[in-house]
Amino acid sequence: MTNLQKKSQWLIQHFKKEWQIYVLLAPAMIWFFTFLYTPMYGLQIAFKDYSIFKGIAGSPWIGFEHFQTLFENDDFIRAIKNTAILSAYNLLFAFPAPIILALMFNEILNQWYKKGAQTIVYLPHFISTVILAGIVITAFSPSAGIVNTVLGWFGVDPVYFLSKPEWFRPIFIGSGIWQEAGFASIVFLAAIAGVNPSLYESAVVDGASRWQMMWKITIPSILPTILIMLIIRIGNLLEVSFELVILLYQPATYVTADVVNTFIYRQGIQSGQYDLAAAAGLFNAVVAFILVMTANTISKRYSRTSLW
Amino acid sequence: MAGVTLDKIVKCYGDIEVVHGIDLNVAEKEFVVLVGPSGCGKSTTLRMVAGLEEITDGTLTIDDRLVNNVSPKDRDVAMVFQNYALYPHLNVAENIAFGLRIRKVPKDEVTKQVAEVAEILGLTEYLERKPADLSGGQRQRVAMGRAIVRHPKVFLFDEPLSNLDAKLRTQMRAEIKRLHKRLGVTSIYVTHDQVEAMTLADRIVVMADGRIEQIGTPMDLFNHPKNIFVASFIGSPPMNQIEAEVETRGDKLFANFGDNSLELPALNELSGSDHGRKVTLGIRPEHIMTQADADTSSIGVELDLIETLGSEALLHTTVMDKPFVVKAETHGDIKHLENLNAFHFKPGMIKVFDRETGNVFDYPERLK
Known part of the structure; x- marks a missing residue:
């Protein structure tokens, strides 16, 4: 019996024995195939002069012309720059927020207070982004917003926060943290719960304070989880909460708020330039792919933790 | 320190x-x-x-x-x-x-x-x-x-x-x-x-x-x-336990169970008035003999299993429907153990416990 025959026989036996597992896996595979792999066929329009009348197959190939157009477009360059800046801020402020929150929750000894606090910070996650944006817009409103009302108490004139480009980034990052930090902290709380309690007991006997235990036991113990979440985050770095940007930005703040995805949305959906938008989207995906590969390799090399 | x-x-x-x-x-x-x-x-x-x-x-x-x-x-x-x-x-x-x-x-x-x-x-x-x-x-x-x-x-x-x-x-x-x-x-x-x-x-x-x-x-x-x-709890294999009744014959004490009767050591806390008292005998597997001696009393047994450990062997049987284990020396061979049909006990090696309280009779004063 050849190796190939042996392998195929083993495979048949394996399927017969474990078919239930594959049945359970099937819906996810079908979903991935239908919504993530099938549309990849359409990616080719990034290299074509696409016409909806000629269809994808019938449209002529034009090579990298759309990419050239994109990189000659100042708006696209601005969108890349904004995406990079917002991503960096996200990584700098929004990524550590749930970790800090989880560490703080872990230090709360009163169970009632802890559960109450957790529920309060989880809630914004369940609010629709549209409603969240509505709350933000209302809160920062120059006429009736709470922020301007409070500033008014200190004699500060109303600030038109949402129409000033310099305020877009702090508001965007802040509202993102408010919405997601609590819910994202669950992963880190679970990681903390998995830390062997005798490590803490041993440290207590050795004389460690709570602060020392947090730095020397909790954080190093959850580091693999932090790294995995970081890699996943880096993979989604260029997404920068597209819906929230769309809902919060306005032409006056494009200079700091327009990101690659909003650019794609405007070009593709609003202006009907599907091929150009596909090129921008492909560029986004390639950069994200490189980022996640790089992060994974670095993490694997230095911390033995990786996604694959 | x-x-x-x-x-x-x-x-x-x-x-x-x-x-x-x-x-x-x-x-x-x-x-x-x-x-x-x-x-x-x-x-x-x-x-x-x-x-x-x-x-x-x-x-x-x-x-x-x-x-x-x-x-x-x-x-x-x-x-x-x-x-x-x-x-x-x-x-x-x-x-x-x-x-x-x-x-x-x-x-x-x-x-x-x-x-x-x-x-x-x-x-x-x-x-x-x-x-x-x-x-x-x-x-x-x-x-x-x-x-x-x-x-x-x-x-x-x-x-x-x-x-x-x-x-x-x-x-x-x-x-x-x-x-x-x-x-x-x-x-x-x-x-x-x-x-x-x-x-x-x-x-x-x-x-x-x-x-x-x-x-x-x-x-x-x-x-x-x-x-x-x-x-x-102490000892491996654990001490064998036999539920028995005390019988006094003159100034000697015996424990009866089934058809067997074992002579007990002289105990200050058990006397003639304790005739018929329910006790538990505790006998360590190491203290049971496979050959009779001048002052031993014996019980008849049928071996279920012999576990060979090398220099020693564990002889398994049942006494009064309870597992009973004896540790015997092999001297390099277990043939002489295979046909055993009796175990022998020296009175001094038998511990007697009150079945009601679980306490041993005559617990040494120096250990109290």
Whole structure:
């Protein structure tokens, strides 16, 4: 019996024995195939002069012309720059927020207070982004917003926060943290719960304070989880909460708020330039792919933790 | 070095009392082993000594200092945990040094002490390795190193060998014993393994249901168990038990069960008036003879199984429908054991327990 025959026989036996597992896996595979792999066929329009009348197959190939157009477009360059800046801020402020929150929750000894606090910070996650944006817009409103009302108490004139480009980034990052930090902290709380309690007991006997235990036991113990979440985050770095940007930005703040995805949305959906938008989207995906590969390799090399 | 005294120590979780006022005095440099079945309160007691559990009532003194409300770090104790409690992100040297670094010991001193401890425990070549890259025995040594390096007044061991395989356990047991001889630090050791207790302890404390059943040297516990629980817990294989009735014939005592009658030793606490009293006989497998002697009485048996251990064999049978085991010497062959049909007993080797209270008759005065 050849190796190939042996392998195929083993495979048949394996399927017969474990078919239930594959049945359970099937819906996810079908979903991935239908919504993530099938549309990849359409990616080719990034290299074509696409016409909806000629269809994808019938449209002529034009090579990298759309990419050239994109990189000659100042708006696209601005969108890349904004995406990079917002991503960096996200990584700098929004990524550590749930970790800090989880560490703080872990230090709360009163169970009632802890559960109450957790529920309060989880809630914004369940609010629709549209409603969240509505709350933000209302809160920062120059006429009736709470922020301007409070500033008014200190004699500060109303600030038109949402129409000033310099305020877009702090508001965007802040509202993102408010919405997601609590819910994202669950992963880190679970990681903390998995830390062997005798490590803490041993440290207590050795004389460690709570602060020392947090730095020397909790954080190093959850580091693999932090790294995995970081890699996943880096993979989604260029997404920068597209819906929230769309809902919060306005032409006056494009200079700091327009990101690659909003650019794609405007070009593709609003202006009907599907091929150009596909090129921008492909560029986004390639950069994200490189980022996640790089992060994974670095993490694997230095911390033995990786996604694959 | 320091002694440890537990005076009427009680531990409650809510309304449930799990340790019921235990008294124990551990002398300076002594190695005391707390042994008992799961849930008997031995680990809870140890954790109260460490300061990891609050003491509900009673007093605990270490080196004549009341420490009930003293935090663990200020009790000057070091603890070795069952699952080693090594920090996975630190290497061996950093793990050993952890306690010293926390106490802000100067770096040069830390390096020197870690090197010394590593030398004692044979860990010098593994100092740069992470716990994940060590074997179970090496990890256990690192855990001990972390305790030793602090030069505490008291060592506390919470079932430190139970995660190791049998061979390694025997090896580590010897190492702990050697280490104790070398360092002479007062040690309290918790285990559910009576072999560990017997081999390591200066004194053993047998616990059951949150109470101390007996305290004594390993040989005291083996030869003079206070009650049926200690008798059955100490010794491997455990002491055989036969339910019987006392019969007095003149000035001699006999125990009758089924068609058998065994002569009992003379006991001050049993007399002619105890005729018909229900007792449990306790006979160690090592104390039963396969050949009759001048002063032995015998019972007829049918062997079920012979387990060969090499120089010894375990002979299995049933007496009064209960398993009965005899440990016999093989002298290199088991043929002479295969056709045995009787076991023989010397009266002095039979322990007699009151079936109502479970207590042994004639418990030696010096052990009370």
